[in-house]
Amino acid sequence: MERYEPQAIEKKWQQRWKNEELFKVTEDPCRSKFYYLDMFPYPSGELHMGHMRNYIIGDVLSRYMRMKGFNVLHPMGYDAFGLPAENAAIQYGYHPRDWVEQCICRMRSQFDMLGISYDWSREIRTCAPDYYRWNQWLFLKMYERGLAYRQPAPVNWCPNCETTLADEEVVDGRCWRCGTLVIKKWLEQWFLRTTAYAERLLQDLDQLVHWPERVRIMQRNWIGKSHGVEFTFAVDGMDETIPVFTTRIDTVYGVTFVALAPENPLVPKLIARSPRRRELEEGVTRLLQESPEERTSEEAQKRGVFLDVFAIHPLTGERVPIWSADYVLMEYGTGAIMAVPAHDQRDLEFARQYNLPVRVVIIPPGGSLDPESMTQAYVEPGIMVNAGPFTGMDSPSAAEAIADLMEQKAIGRRKVQYRLRDWLISRQRYWGTPIPVIYCDRCGIVPVPDDQLPVLLPAHIRITGKGGAPLSQVPEFVNTTCYSCGGTAKRETDTMSTFVDSSWYFLRFCDPQNAEDIFDPEKVNYWMPVDQYVGGIEHAVGHLMYSRFITKFLYDLGLIGFQEPFVRLFTQGMIYHESYWCPRCRVYRRPRDVVRKTEDGKTVVTCPVCQSPVAITLDKMSKSKLNVVTPEEICAGYGADTGRLFILFIGPPEQDAEWTSSGVEGPFRFLTRLWRLVLSNKDRFVSDWRERLPSLKILLSGPERDLRRRLHQTVKAVTEDINDFHFNTAVASLMEFLNSFQDFIEESDRKEERSRVVYSEAVDTLIRLLHPFAPHIADELFSWHGGQGSLICQPWPEADMDALEAEMQTIVVQVNGKVRARITVPVGYDEEKLKERALQEPNVRAHLGGKTVVRTIIVPNKLINFVVN
């Protein structure tokens, strides 16, 4: 084999790894375990190099940890339920199961062609009954403990997907999948009580010291804990009370109105007796019909309706008007607020809009506020004014005193409020886990008994995506008998959000084929927690929060011995690529289809159909923009190893990066040069170099000594870089070493003994270092020198400290901090002598210009600086 033809060797090695079941692992108490996990993909199409960044990073780390001697669990599966598959199936007329099967097939071959070292014996598909039955089991366990419940509530509804969505699935008021504006619907739905775990989910964030700070901050904000007081307003002349929550009880004397969310069930009751009832109802309906943008944008003008009733201020007895206002949210707190325009910006804006009074009760120390003219609410602490017995106090103390008073008088009580809401898991779609309950006319909600699990998804069904829950249209599924009384009953026809599936799959990987239980706790406790988890930032509050929640629940069941699933988390950046939009044809063009011409030294890119210039933009790789680069293309053109190296070399893995077709050339040339170097020096290699090196290494000088120093610097650098996730600089170090290695080949004598031993050490070490990054070529080159099997089973090299020490050192000579010369002296050179030599440098003398040296600073082995005035 003369030329480097990756396609020829890569298939061969992939086959060997597979035959030898190299990546298959089992529990081994004698070895330290390392559980590396990639976020598993949706099988909704094919994978592109942007997705592959995640898996390649994981493969480097897994292979590296294997070589370091760890028992590495590196599994992969498919998050196979869900809307993408269902929608694609509808679109192309497939059954989702078949569609998913096709995608999985394709994706599997893509993982394989890049040489990713998964233990495929542990593969999971969430759409398989032996997986989703445990979703149902988990649900029932939660139901038993009151953590799963069904309740009518205003929920997010995507009119396009015709299903409800969790709060975490609504992005900027739109459906995360299709971008349709989400509306609120009042529906009876299944929830999991995440709020019961709010405090623990918050507290335990402090343990996650190896998580990116921003993910922890996002979760903290999402949980949104705040301390305040909940108290009630009586309604004047009615037997109703309005509870409100506030974090600013110190401003309570400034209340000039009370406001209710338009959805608040109290609203109809309050207006029932008004003579203007009709008119008020219409007003409230208008508020309810506002679009999410009108409702939630801060710029939007606030709107409201006076409900024609008054509330009694519990401390002052004063009558204040009750309004319904669009800026009050039903989902947070009590769905009603005390409004203090002087000290809350939103209330102020509303008050100005409707000419409501503004009453100042806190003033800045030494300052004053004019309630008539103020346009900014005063929200800082200050001195209490017009606040009854609390006048004159500082506002933080007053807050405590007022809370005490309210608790004493039983008007209100201190309360901790969370922004986090319960997790809505019902979906009105087909392709998901059936929720395992039935509805009996006599017994009500009856959970499906454990021994009746799984509730199977009916296979034969026509899915249209329209007309409500698809399962409700399958009579043989819906109609059943009650497990309790034997009477007629109907099955729940909603399915679970796929986020349920993915909130515990990492546990199932530890024991994927268990037919008796969700998992064997012993196996889970061996492998878990996941030591390193890698995936996209988009899961910061959804999946990562749900997984923490389910883990804590299983801990409480006594099934597992840990409370946090993921010790280390790394979020990788997206891969961008040029996309070409033809404004005339109004379509995207594939990069390989556009016509590139050079005119006057400038490249002009035109549409292949209409010849007009195309608009070039940088976008995330995506099917719709036709700008994906597939593993197939890369493997066919350059080979998997080049593709892997390039995606790692492209930039820091946590940052977004741009795929450039010319950039791939670099890693390819690197591998080609390595190939040629090893090939043309095969005869230099001595297989017993390990035995011969110890007695020889102390005698080395010149090129041999330099090469060893560079080699072991590289070992050190690459090792540290992998540990720190600096894969880009790790690859750069390998390239740098190859450059030095080539110089060495030219300088050294190929027949000489020492040179051959040093060569052998270098080439052997280099390909070991290369293995996690480019495993195929590394294993191939290893075999050329008589290496047996794959390098993944070989030890990772260790840096030889002796080799790192240099004999000579370049010292920088500065005058007043500016570099004026560089001199080379032996390491540890006498400081006085160094000074003397430095002063003799012509350029240094020129800059000293006869002035007196007032100070000399020497940084050992680095620098000497003369300070003159």
Added chain:
RNA sequence: GGGCGGGUGGCGGAACCUGGUAGACGCGCUGGACUUAGGAUCCAGUGGUGAUGAGCCGUGCGGGUUCAAAUCCCGCCCCGCCCACCA
């Protein structure tokens, strides 16, 4: 409005943690060699300004600390992302 990143050659990025040779590595570009040919390979060069050498300038802007600042501190500008009527 709040939070988090980031600003370094023609480009992607090193060096920032721990102040001490700015521009590693790669792409691109320029010149050369070998060639029927080169989009292969090899050699040389490549921050700006100097004919060359020396020098001078140079890490978004303005200050500061220091013998010495891309790096630390203060103030500002710009870009990106995320969150946001959460009472």
